[in-house]
Structure formats: structure tokens, C-alpha cells
Amino acid sequence: MSPEKVLFVCTHNSARSQMAEGMLRAWSGGAFEAFSAGTHATEIRPEAVAVMAEIGIDIGPQRSKKLDVYQGEPFEWVITVCDQARRECPVFTGAEHTAHWGIDDPSDVEGDESARMAAFRKARDELRNRIRFLILTAGREELGHPVAERIPEQHA
Numbered sequence: 001m002s003p004e005k006v007l008f009v010c011t012h013n014s015a016r017s018q019m020a021e022g023m024l025r026a027w028s029g030g031a032f033e034a035f036s037a038g039t040h041a042t043e044i045r046p047e048a049v050a051v052m053a054e055i056g057i058d059i060g061p062q063r064s065k066k067l068d069v070y071q072g073e074p075f076e077w078v079i080t081v082c083d084q085a086r087r088e089c090p091v092f093t094g095a096e097h098t099a100h101w102g103i104d105d106p107s108d109v110e111g112d113e114s115a116r117m118a119a120f121r122k123a124r125d126e127l128r129n130r131i132r133f134l135i136l137t138a139g140r141e142e143l144g145h146p147v148a149e150r151i152p153e154q155h156a
Contacts, residue, residue: 003033004076004138007095013038013064015048016081016103019124022052022059023131032135035075041066045107047120055124077138081127101130 006024008017017036024034041064052059074094081101103126109119 001031003028003031005033005074006035006077006079006134007070007073007075008034008036009038009067009078009080010036010082011039011105012042012107013044013066014042015045015106015120016123016127018044018059018062018064019048019052020079020081020127020131021062022057023128024134026057027131028135032138035070036062037065037067037070039067045120047106047116048124051117051120051124054121055128077134079134101127103127 008020008024010017013036017038021034021036024032028034043064044059044062049058049060072094076096077099078095078097079099079101081103082105103123104119106116106119106123109116
């Protein structure tokens with residue numbers, strides 16, 4: 001069975017969609033092909049890179065991409081991870097499934113470094129739970145329970 005293509009979309013493709021792409025790629029055992037894009041591409045946030053490194057995933061080499069790069073490509077899943085992207089995301093006519101995961105933007109949190117990092121960890125952990133659910137319920141029975149064992153529990 002060929003990998004299911006999944007596109008994660010957020011506004012800037014700087015944190016949430018990048019983290020989701022990295023997790024799905026790392027944990028799906030090749031059953032999914034992960035991509036991410038933004039309605040307005042910018043740069044990957046260093047806090048996102050740091051909190052992903054805490055769980056053993058390096059998203060540093062990933063690059064922020066604008067959504068129009070993927071227009072016309074077929075995806076099994078198109079998942080928006082923020083409300084603004086949901087409003088602005090064009091219809092992907094080839095997408096078999098669409099979903100919206102409303103994850104708060106950790107980049108909006110003001111305060112000291114500790115508060116900002118806590119917000120990025122919270123977003124990462126919310127995404128981790130949804131990625132786990134996607135992997136275990138998206139019709140990929142051949143993955144079995146070992147997939148769940150590859151996904152780390154919530155970071156303390």
C-alpha cells in the first residue's frame with residue numbers, strides 16, 4: 001500500500017504545521033508522506049525546533065513554504081491547524097479528507113523565555129495527541145500497536 005499524503009496548513013508555516021509534519025514523518029513508519037505549508041510563509045520558529053528536539057525530532061532542515069506550492073496536488077488528508085488558515089485555505093479538490101485541529105498559536109504568547117517555551121510545548125503535545133490518533137485510526141491497520149510505542153508520552 002502506498003503512503004497516504006497529508007498536508008498540514010497554518011498561517012505562517014513556522015511552528016504548528018512544521019511540528020505536525022515532523023511528527024507524522026518520524027512516527028508513521030512510512031505509511032504517511034507528510035507536508036506542510038502556510039497561507040503566508042515565513043521562517044521556522046527556533047522555539048519549535050527546540051521543543052521538537054526535546055522529543056528527538058529534528059525539524060531544523062525543514063523550510064517554510066507557501067500553500068500555492070501544493071495547489072493541484074492530490075492529498076488524502078488536508079489538515080488545518082489554526083483558525084485563520086481554516087478561513088483562508090483554498091479548497092483542495094483532490095483531498096479525500098479534510099480536518100481542522102484548532103491549536104493555539106504559541107508564537108502569540110508574550111513573556112519571558114520560560115512562558116514562550118511552555119506555549120510551544122503545549123502546542124507540540126496537543127499535536128502529538130492528534131498525530132497519534134490520526135496514525136492509529138486512518139485505516140492503516142498494518143501499522144499495528146508498535147506505532148503507539150514510537151510516540152513518546154507527554155513531555156514533563
